[in-house]
Amino acid sequence: DTEVTQTPKHLVMGMTNKKSLKCEQHMGHRAMYWYKQKAKKPPELMFVYSYEKLSINESVPSRFSPECPNSSLLNLHLHALQPEDSALYLCASSPRGLGNQPQHFGDGTRLSIL
Amino acid sequence: GQQVMQIPQYQHVQEGEDFTTYCNSSTTLSNIQWYKQRPGGHPVFLIQLVKSGEVKKQKRLTFQFGEAKKNSSLHITATQTTDVGTYFCAEAAGNKLTFGGGTRVLVKP
Numbered sequence: 001d002t003e004v005t006q007t008p009k010h011l012v013m014g015m016t017n018k019k020s021l022k023c024e025q026h027m028g029h030r031a032m033y034w035y036k037q038k039a040k041k042p043p044e045l046m047f048v049y050s051y052e053k054l055s056i057n058e059s060v061p062s063r064f065s066p067e068c069p070n071s072s073l074l075n076l077h078l079h080a081l082q083p084e085d086s087a088l089y090l091c092a093s094s095p096r097g098l099g100n101q102p103q104h105f106g107d108g109t110r111l112s113i114l
Numbered sequence: 115g116q117q118v119m120q121i122p123q124y125q126h127v128q129e130g131e132d133f134t135t136y137c138n139s140s141t142t143l144s145n146i147q148w149y150k151q152r153p154g155g156h157p158v159f160l161i162q163l164v165k166s167g168e169v170k171k172q173k174r175l176t177f178q179f180g181e182a183k184k185n186s187s188l189h190i191t192a193t194q195t196t197d198v199g200t201y202f203c204a205e206a207a208g209n210k211l212t213f214g215g216g217t218r219v220l221v222k223p
Contacts, residue, residue: 100144102159
């Protein structure tokens with residue numbers, strides 16, 4: 001069982017839809033991350049939140065909009081996505097926003113854009 | 115671009131045999147983390163290496179950090195079917211993880 005919970009597990013949406021991915025952890029971690037993973041590729045970092053503030057945006061297109069309402073929750077709002085955005089979206093957390101700490105990943109949301 | 119390169123990309127191993135996967139960088143790494151991702155699963159943290167020449171063991175897994183901190187290796191002895199998956203090394207720097215391309219391990223029973 002993973003300690004980082006992501007919903008939904010699967011999402012199919014059209015290019016004009018608006019949807020949100022959700023991530024929750026109750027480990028008291030203060031850093032949370034969004035990654036995108038294409039098939040047979042490594043996870044690619046998208047965003048990092050540290051103490052509920054956005055600290056890293058890896059030049060992600062504005063059609064992806066992250067939000068961190070509190071220290072336990074992380075959302076990723078999606079709008080006007082493209083077919084190439086179809087991928088597994090992974091959320092992760094770590095105790096602090098420091099590189100020397102292990103990250104705990106959720107099961108991911110498998111996103112398909114029609 | 116990707117800072118850490120992993121070889122091989124694919125590893126077909128007979129059950130019971132040993133194998134090693136390597137992680138190489140052209141620059142000095144601050145530290146290295148290793149993750150395993152089972153097919154259809156998510157990355158799971160295995161180990162972190164920080165010191166030059168560091169060696170850590172977890173049962174049948176041996177992790178090593180090079181003396182110059184530019185490479186790392188994962189050696190698995192007596193491979194089992196449960197070892198199937200993709201093994202990623204990742205450089206941990208700042209508050210970012212940058213993953214290598216991964217080694218996909220298939221085990222032949």
